[in-house]
Amino acid sequence: MSVLVKICGLSTEATLDAALAAGADLVGLVHFPKSPRHVDLDRARALAERARGRAERVVLLVDPDDALLAAVVERVAPDVIQLHGHETPARVAAIRARFGRPVMKALGIATAADLAGLPAYAAVADRLLLDAKPPADADRPGGNGLAFDWSLIERAELAPGTMLSGGLTPESVAEALARTRLRAVDVSSGVETSPGIKCPDRIAAFIRAARGG
Numbered sequence: 001m002s003v004l005v006k007i008c009g010l011s012t013e014a015t016l017d018a019a020l021a022a023g024a025d026l027v028g029l030v031h032f033p034k035s036p037r038h039v040d041l042d043r044a045r046a047l048a049e050r051a052r053g054r055a056e057r058v059v060l061l062v063d064p065d066d067a068l069l070a071a072v073v074e075r076v077a078p079d080v081i082q083l084h085g086h087e088t089p090a091r092v093a094a095i096r097a098r099f100g101r102p103v104m105k106a107l108g109i110a111t112a113a114d115l116a117g118l119p120a121y122a123a124v125a126d127r128l129l130l131d132a133k134p135p136a137d138a139d140r141p142g143g144n145g146l147a148f149d150w151s152l153i154e155r156a157e158l159a160p161g162t163m164l165s166g167g168l169t170p171e172s173v174a175e176a177l178a179r180t181r182l183r184a185v186d187v188s189s190g191v192e193t194s195p196g197i198k199c200p201d202r203i204a205a206f207i208r209a210a211r212g213g
């Protein structure tokens, strides 16, 4: 079974095209003003339209209220909504029911205790994404280029389709997949030359490495 790859934080046509040409399965558009990868809804719509039918278009939001969700669904029409804030399982379920889109819920992992909360989210989300927890002084909850300790999940029973994220690079992704036995990965910083600036060569190298090439 091929490894599913999501390239997150795409904000230009050129890098979106590079991700699509390299075979990304999912492309992520970050709508969070503090992020160096932030795209406003007009830009998100243009990029999502460009990727239509070529990859799943994911819009990433942080603790969105219903008004923002309604605007995103109407104007961007994403294939998937990624929730990267402190949304509770009940809020995830409510968003999924109200907006009729698959929901991917990101969860920060720092200790074994963090795994205890996963089943409640797996019961309501279409997919879980495991990420490192942000540093205490971070101004964004993800996209920080930090990995968590993969040994925490080496023997864990995780929901099918769980996506590994956090600090992955073209150089580390094969080892991460082998150790965790997951079959889906997500990357942002590891395919950039500086925060928010994606590198087409690194995007292609990441996808090749994830798929064993």
Ligand SMILES: O=C(O)c1ccccc1NCC(=O)[C@H](O)[C@H](O)COP(=O)(O)O
Residues within 6 Å of the ligand: 008, 009, 028, 030, 032, 035, 036, 037, 060, 062, 084, 131, 140, 141, 142, 143, 144, 145, 146, 147, 165, 166, 167, 168, 186, 187, 188, 189, 190
């Ligand atoms: O990428 C951002 O700037 C961002 C901002 C706010 C919330 C989440 C964000 N990114 C989340 C992602 O999906 C990243 O791909 C994931 O955290 C991994 O990031 P990285 O460690 O940089 O590969």
